Amino acid sequence: MSVNLKRFPLGLNLRDGVVDMTHGSGGRAMAQLIEELFVKHFDNDMLRQANDQASFQVPAGRMVISTDGHVISPLFFPGGDIGSLAVHGTVNDVAMSGAKPLYLSAGFILEEGFPLADLERIVSSMGKAASETGVPVVTGDTKVVERGKGDSVFITTTGIGVVPEGLNISGDLAQPGDAILVNGTMGDHGVAIMSSRENLEFETSIESDSAALHTLIANMVEAVPSIHCLRDPTRGGLATTLNELAHQSGVGIRLQESAIPVQPAVKAACELLGLDPLYVANEGKLICICPQEDADRLLEVMQQHPLGKESAIIGKVVEDQHGFVQMETSFGGSRMVDWLVGEQLPRIC
């Protein structure tokens, strides 16, 4: 009796195999990919039921849902990869409402020819991020596109969560007089990505700040339930996100440049590349706007959390019908901090 009755007699070649069209065809190859790669790393009861959907009891309260597509290049960068980013990004988007994130779904679009070893590295990192944050990936989808019709791998994650009673956090609630806080240094993620781009390799010790902020936010809303706005300054950086908030709330913002934390290495890289750190992306940072009288207590709570040690109060909300963001420069002058125009491109001189 030497007949092999295993469902997949030959394991996936995770060492030097590649994604091919059969992995998205809905047949046995796809089932094997799901079982030996995705379920293995995302392992949880709901996923193991192998249904096309995950079902769960709905807790009382207000639910939030958020979705985010990840198309980053390079896939692996100092301090993270597309997998961990896909978890952190969506967990953060859910948590910025004050919600406790509960579950994630993940959609993969794979390009034919993509090495299975890289895919496993990404999925394992994603699984690790999900288990560390305590927000499991409970359902998912895989598609394969022909070579040349994608760029290695795209991941879309959707998250849901529940907002605790008594919170009302939204981008349109900033009030003149409110204080503006951030939980740490600006621009780390963008500079880490740039440092590993193919045409721009430079040596740096800067790592991406990619992190899930929901535990920090849980501490913050518990201590100061009166928080008005929370938002993560991802693409477009601090400057663009503050402009969004000012516009949504119909207020102006005044920043103190000297109070905005920026790592010296990030500052130096930006000087060299002709970029402004205020416009460079972050993946583990948040902007919080709260009543002035709660700001000091909130700052203290933030600084006690590992992801908020370098938190700072960076400015205040003012009345301004134009919704302008202005900044007192460290030099002693003042200037406007505008929306990012197009993509940030390095200057010639």
Place this chain on the structure above:
Amino acid sequence: MKYVDEFRRQDLAKKLSEDIKREADPERQYNLMEFCGGHTHAIFRYGVQNLMPFNVRFVHGPGCPVCVLPIGRIDNAIQMVQQHDVILCSYGDMLRVPASNRKSLLKVSAEGGDVRMVYSTQDAIKIARENLDRQVVFFAIGFETTTPPSAVAIKQAQAEGLKNFSVFCNHVLTPAAITNILESPEVREIGSVRIDGFFGPSHVSSIIGSQPYEFFAEEFQRPVVIAGFEPLDVMQSTLMLIRQLNEGRYEVENEYIRVVSREGNLKAKGLVAEVMELRRSFEWRGLGMVPYSALKIKKEFAEFDAEKRFDFPAIQANDVKGCECPSILRGVKRPTDCNLFGTVCTPENPMGSCMVSSEGACAAYWSYGRFTQPNSEQESVA
């Protein structure tokens, strides 16, 4: 950050600001033109204008290489990509500049054209080495600062025998443009606008030295202070210009002694002279045709000259009607005097040259300074 923070110290800025306020004669106006986009950028980014008394005004000149490149030349670059299938290597901020028919290099790239952003000519050479079956063209733009690296790349390509590399040369010259501004009727006519003094470029001067400015300081009787690009450099140089004007002097002074000498970088100048020569005339966006204001690649290096290799037509593309860039570049008008400013012309959708790069006067006004514009009592009252 060492070697940077020293030139951005608030305490020194405050002191300089007080010195300037004390020494500037309230009975007169000081219109000081910074030629270079780098200075414009520093003035806006650090808010230097707010530290000045009401009668010291910065006039933003044409020294942004991206802004002054005529549309026709960008059309030429696009033609090379689309008709000759070249790999076009360009510095970053050139990519967004609008060409004819609402095109830009970014859009051409989106349509499948092979346009690559590079940080130096060395990146372009590397791309040529790695793509021997394709033609690689470096889109060379800029003033005297970016010219030597282009010359080096041509020499290097020649030494290596790289047959697929060429340079589309658009290098322009600073002194010719300053002379053109001072000679224009608007500036010369009595009672019209006055430019009282100039900030000399910093990086450009590190190559050409301070000597080339001596002629027009003398000829046009205007003081020139060569200034570094840090905000304290700009303030110190402002004070130096005010002192010259108060004393009736018109000399070339050098604030940027940590980099600029009278002779400049002889080796770099030698390299440029070996590979390039003067063009009889070159079009500047906003200024029109300016005689002897640009460089072309010498005959001996013709095989590395994209203009020879691809033989494309000179394209005459007109600026948008109603655009005040020509007057703004000469300091005759301000960005806010233009009817297009902020209405149809914004950084997202630039109509004129001054709006295309963050160093252009209009874009800098828009991005950093427009909150002070609606009510400029600061300038008219006091």
